[in-house]
Amino acid sequence: MVVGAGQAGLSAAYHLRRAGLVAVGERGWERAAATFVVLDDGVQAGGAWQHRWPGLTMADAHGVHELPGMPLVVGDPTEPAAFAVPYYFAQYEDAFELRVQRPVRVERVEPEPDGTRLLVRSRSVERPDETVVWRAGGLVNASGTWQKPFWPAYPGRGAFRGRQLHSHDFRLPEDLADGHVVVIGGGTSAVQLTLLLARVTSTTWVTRRPPAWRDDTFTPEVGREAVARVGERTRAGLPPQSIVSVTGLPLTPAYRTGIAAGVLRARPMFDRITPDGVEWDAPDSPGEGWVPGPAHVEARTLLWCTGFRASLDHLAPLGLRAPGGGIVMDGTQVVADPRVQLVGYGPSASTVGANRAGREAVRNLQRLWI
Incomplete structure (x- = not known):
């Protein structure tokens, strides 16, 4: 069967x-x-x-x-x-x-x-x-x-008065054009949806780890290495990681344009969700690979691109x-x-x-x- x-x-x-x-x-x-x-x-x-x-x-x-x-x-x-x-x-x-x-x-x-x-x-x-x-x-x-879309727990998530949506349920960028969108996640869907939404509204992109941009060619050897690393976890009885978490994100022409425009410049994961947005405790020292920003960002929508x-x-x-x-x-x-x-x-x-x-x-x- x-x-x-x-x-x-x-x-x-x-x-x-x-x-x-x-x-x-x-x-x-x-x-x-x-x-x-x-x-x-x-x-x-x-x-x-x-x-x-x-x-x-x-x-x-x-x-x-x-x-x-x-x-x-x-x-x-x-x-x-x-x-x-x-x-x-x-x-x-x-x-x-x-x-x-x-x-x-x-x-x-x-x-x-x-x-x-x-x-x-x-x-x-x-x-x-x-x-x-x-x-x-x-x-x-x-x-x-x-x-099985994955919704991670974060302080204050239940108090947010705006819209919360998982990428599982995303349809059209115009549906979210009524205010600022915080896109959460470091994978391909987060990158693609951030670029798509930037055409109709303002966005903030946040990731748990700095974006791992890959500037070299994605060869079959790279693919086999990524598959092998994920396979090590399943052989040990651990929950599998996504392939993209191992391979990184390819620097396509569209992604390069988004980085140059400031759209694909990620901030680290916020520390809490407030009723009207998200907050960071140390906004001016984000760490290598991220960009700084204001301590508080108002948002109409939190878009969770946090995988499955x-x-x-x-x-x-x-x-x-x-x-x-x-x-x-x-x-x-x-x-x-x-x-x-x-x-x-x-x-x-x-x-x-x-x-x-x-x-x-x-x-x-x-x-x-x-």
Whole structure:
């Protein structure tokens, strides 16, 4: 079984089909020796890409890689990624007859009483009274992170009288054009949204660490090094870091322009939130890599670009969490239960890593079935 039909889930489904498994729903699947099914809670193909803000074009979207077996052809780089990538995913599902079942949400995974298989309880999103319990010999979990935006706790957050929004829910910059916006976060989404908002309103960008601008070429070696460093954490059972926290931010022409204009000049994380904005205790000595500013900044909106956490609540009955807060991994395989493969998690969270992870997960499960 595959849970999730984003990049990693579709890659795994492709390799399951190549391994000779038949998709549930395909003609004759009831008589097949081995079957697979892909469950996805989205109303259409596209994974998390279908929810990206409309202003994110294919030219701006970093790390969109083609799926195995089908090239990704981008005819218009100005096309919104929220349209182009779902269209490509839908074509892919049809071309390889993956028979993705949606919208279906997996609510719980637990071992059978005799321990031989996994019981997967799913529910129709549109008809919540309809539940199905599947028996699976192996699980490729590709549920991603989109359903779990991370909101960090900060002093005074509950007293803020303005608007608080996570990047998960951002749509158009004009929606926030009614006052100053404090953008919080050091990743790619924070940079992109700060630039976008600067066209319609004033902004302040704050980060927990100084922005790590990268002026050299992002080579395959750099990518492998980043993936390896994230993999070290998952092998130790620690929560994974994002890939961008390791690679840094590429100095694209647009980013250089934003830095020169003063828009992408970050301040350190504020010390508290007030009812009408944010405050710093030492605004004149921010530390290397940040810029100084006033002790108090009034704001209409706090935009939290603080990332996401892995959506793994449905796996809680399996007891996979390690004392360090993460899950001990050997590649894509969960050490505590080799029947469970996590793809799109940790080092395979990037799109190119997700492709490799889908192939590895299927190979791992094949070894169990032999």
